[in-house]
Amino acid sequence: MIKRDIPKIRFNNSKIDWQQVKFKNLLNSEEGIRRGPFGSALKKELFVQNSEYVVYEQQNAIYDHFNTRYRISEEKYHELKKFILLPGDFIMSGAGTIGKISLVPEGIENGVFNQALIRLRVNKNTDKEFFLQWMRSSKMQIKLTKANPASAMVNLVPMSEVKEWDVIVPSLEEQSAIGYLFRTLDDLLTSHKDNLANYQSLKAAMLSKMFPKAGQTVPEIRLDGFEREWKKSKLKDVAHRVQGNDGRMDLPTLTISASGGWMNQIDRFSANIAGKEQKNYTLLKKGELSYNHGNSKLAKYGVVFELQDYEEALVPKVYHSFRVNQLADAKFIEIMFSTKIPDRELGKLVSSGARMDGLLNISFDDFMNIAIIIPTIEEQQAIGAYFSNLDQLITSFQEKITQLETLKKKLLQDMFI
Known part of the structure; x- marks a missing residue:
């Protein structure tokens, strides 16, 4: 044959x-x-x-x-x-x-x-x-x-x-059909990448303009309907500590990625998590936040993320985990940590000696004592929703790009000899 x-x-x-x-x-x-x-x-x-x-x-x-x-x-x-x-x-x-x-x-x-x-x-x-x-x-x-x-x-x-x-x-006719298919895929990828870049640029611009500059009490840009000055406060006034766990070790085990967001580490850690290691993890519930006080690509002095996609999860005890009270919106606090407001305060701690072996060593008490400036709860919620929508658009385009790139890679493998 x-x-x-x-x-x-x-x-x-x-x-x-x-x-x-x-x-x-x-x-x-x-x-x-x-x-x-x-x-x-x-x-x-x-x-x-x-x-x-x-x-x-x-x-x-x-x-x-x-x-x-x-x-x-x-x-x-x-x-x-x-x-x-x-x-x-x-x-x-x-x-x-x-x-x-x-x-x-x-x-x-x-x-x-x-x-x-x-x-x-x-x-x-x-x-x-x-x-x-x-x-x-x-x-x-x-x-x-x-x-x-x-x-x-x-x-x-x-x-x-x-x-x-x-x-x-193949024949010239089939070459042309294959070429047109990949040109269409490339054009679509370019369009999605342009949209992603535009939304990422918009988010960066809004982060710098929707929060007050140093020494000011109102931001450069505000959402409609809000006029009151923001109030100076401390993080401990709007949040309290979350610590310990209830002994369950079969929950998702998460870490905060240096490039942003939560990473599920269950495949990596499940074999190592045993009763004797319970003390190394904090039980975090949906709506609660953790601060990873290690340098990252997102923030020089660490980064905060709210738990949203899981009802419950285990996170490293070395993170500073906390829950906001009725005076604050969790998403707003997360977004605030993407600005320079906390960095200015955390930078003071680092310059005063909060380092150990070259890493940040910010205590929970010092972390909760940092100065912040916040608007009314209604404005916090509006700002949180605004950035949540932006993040959803950014994630949507990232997923589309990944899907198209995977499809293109598969077609490149299977449409050529």
Whole structure:
């Protein structure tokens, strides 16, 4: 029985087997592959300030953008005419981070590519979008790179060898269909990433404007209907300590991630949690909060999170766990700890010696004594709801991006041979 050359996933109307060809048969016969010029041809002393001719670098292929840093004279541009980039060309990184490939878009500035790039130019029988995704697939990326046994370094396969590869590709019609599918996925990913970045920027801006600056009692921006000045207080006036547990060790075991939010550690800790370790955990209930007083990506002096997605959970005793009273809203307190207000107070404790072995060592009493400034409970609740909605939007786009990236990775594996 003859084995057919077909991928795991195909379009329903695709009936023609994928065909074996030489890699060079996909490329322009005259300018299929060209490495950048010798470094001496584009030394920094040749760069000029004012010119309409630019130099494309390895970062353009790696990060898939076409912003440039350097310019050359018109004379130098024509001297290096063999290295001119045109829309529809491909550039691939050839040193350091190797094998990254990008499709040159319409509307780029006139320019040449430098010695760290390789230009590929396909022929009319090769769909550009298909070629881009095919070259980015894990199978081709592995094939393009190889380890040097002597140094364990990853090197790009010589282009002279690549041109002679036997590769298996579909008809132009199927190439176009595959290319269109991945272009649609990429456009959707870009849209979701733009939306995510916009909402993250909005949250950062609102955090800086919806809480009073140092020495002030009203924020720069307020939600409609609120006018009264915020009141100075201490955290202990609006919260009390939560500690101990009731002996149950079969609850979710959570830690506060350095990048934000709760992480369920039950798989990691379940085998180690026994009766003798009960003293190491605090039982936290929904609506209660914990402060991890270790440096994190979110806050220099630690971070606070409210328990929302679990009814009950175990958290490390070293965290300062607490519950707010009727004067405060839990979500508002969590959000407040994302601002500079607590950092100013916690920073005073750290500078006065609250460190141990290079880590923060802020006691619970000192933590509860930090000065805060809060509005009425109604305004706290409104602010908490505002940021909860923003967080839900941010989480929604993060999940969509993860789902699309997982789908794309799966299709890249299953739609190519």
